[in-house]
Amino acid sequence: MPTMSVATVTRQEILQQAIRQLEAAGVPDARRNAEWLLCEVLSCSRAQLYAYPDEPVGAAQQAQLAALLARRLRREPLQYVLGYVEFLGLRLEVGPGVLIPRPETEWLTARLLEILPTRKPLRLLDVGTGSGCIALAIKHHQPAMQVYACDISTDALAIAQRNAERLGLDVVWLQADVLAADFPAQVPGPFDVIVSNPPYLALDEAETLPPEVRDYEPPVALYAGADPLRFYRALAHHGQQLLVPGGQLVCEVHAYHAGEVIHVLATKGYSNVTLEHDLAGLPRMVRAVLPKPDARCVQIDLC
Numbered sequence: 001m002p003t004m005s006v007a008t009v010t011r012q013e014i015l016q017q018a019i020r021q022l023e024a025a026g027v028p029d030a031r032r033n034a035e036w037l038l039c040e041v042l043s044c045s046r047a048q049l050y051a052y053p054d055e056p057v058g059a060a061q062q063a064q065l066a067a068l069l070a071r072r073l074r075r076e077p078l079q080y081v082l083g084y085v086e087f088l089g090l091r092l093e094v095g096p097g098v099l100i101p102r103p104e105t106e107w108l109t110a111r112l113l114e115i116l117p118t119r120k121p122l123r124l125l126d127v128g129t130g131s132g133c134i135a136l137a138i139k140h141h142q143p144a145m146q147v148y149a150c151d152i153s154t155d156a157l158a159i160a161q162r163n164a165e166r167l168g169l170d171v172v173w174l175q176a177d178v179l180a181a182d183f184p185a186q187v188p189g190p191f192d193v194i195v196s197n198p199p200y201l202a203l204d205e206a207e208t209l210p211p212e213v214r215d216y217e218p219p220v221a222l223y224a225g226a227d228p229l230r231f232y233r234a235l236a237h238h239g240q241q242l243l244v245p246g247g248q249l250v251c252e253v254h255a256y257h258a259g260e261v262i263h264v265l266a267t268k269g270y271s272n273v274t275l276e277h278d279l280a281g282l283p284r285m286v287r288a289v290l291p292k293p294d295a296r297c298v299q300i301d302l303c
Contacts, residue, residue: 009062012053014038018069025073028210033078034069040082041065075211088137092163097155099221101133105197107278108252108285109137112195115287121145125187125242127178127196127235128152130221132160132171134195139169150176150187153220178234189242197252198231199224228254232261236268245292250285258283 009017015038022030035046041064042049042057057065071081079085079100085092087101088109094100112134116122121144126135129149139147149171151157157173164171176186178198201223206214213222224230232251239249249270253261258275265273270288278284 009057010054011038011042011049011057014057014062014065015049018065021069021073025075027072027075033072036078036082037068037072038065041068075215077212077216080216085131085133087131087133088141090133090136090140090163090167092131092133092136093159093166094131095159096216097153097218098159099130099156099217101131104278104280104282104284105133105252108197108250109134111276111285112193112250113138113141116142116145116193118142122192123190124148124193124195125150125189125191127194128198128221128231129160129173130156130197132163132173134197135160135171136163136167136169138195139171140167146172148172148174148187148191150174150178152177153218156218156221178231178238183234183238184241187242190244191242191247192244193248193250194235194239194243195250196231196235198235200228200231200252200254200257202226202228228257229260229264232264236265236270239270239290240268243290245290247290248287249290250287252284253286255282255284258286261286 015034018034018038019030022033027033035049039046039049041061068081072078077100079094080096083093083095085094085101087106092101123146124138126147126149129135129151132149135147135149138145149160151160152175154175157175161173174187176183180186199220199222203223203225235249235251243249249265251261262273262275265286265288269291271291273286273288275283276285
């Protein structure tokens, strides 16, 4: 564990020490990481940190920073070290056993909130909820919606439930496996919307990932296995039974497999299959409609 002198040290001095240690360990964006950690210890904002650079940092705070810094130097994700992440205005607990919500998932959720009809209360199912980020953000912004969320992981569901309780949001949490043949019996359909950010990485992508992801985040939430489309096939299949006619299936997708996901949905008979690109310009969200009985055609729209 790295050590810091417990002699009198200022905010500016201890910040620079932390930056140097993080840079030496190859941690990306070392300055921002050091700022986050020190602000957490001092219970101050970044602006306050720089406004009072000569304020002394006490021995207890130095020790607390050293403990947090040691975890980050081992390349444990910053969000795990802090214990939380910000997601569409909500502070969510995260930790080992749950996937850290990504900016692209935040974008997808914001986009979904834009396109969801508000003329009547809807029933929505979030499949593979993890920390509960999508379900909780939707419930927060559309309180009248009935929101259900499921995951195969009991660890993830425990964190999601704690997030809901702390935020005072009423979401129904279910343990369910979307790959199981009896998945429709495990969740209380039908639904107007099914949304999912399923595992979509191939196993051979593991070595391309940063250690924060590869060594710490739960493999069950990252990897789809040999078939990167298997979760989308399951969602498309179960959606035919669980969605109301005219209901929407909305999925986050791997940028490399967006076209294949579109093909899966189109061949399953979904209509208005739409691909949207995230703020980085990557193909990221595919949504589709379960046709009503009198539908005659399938339309594919690449935005």
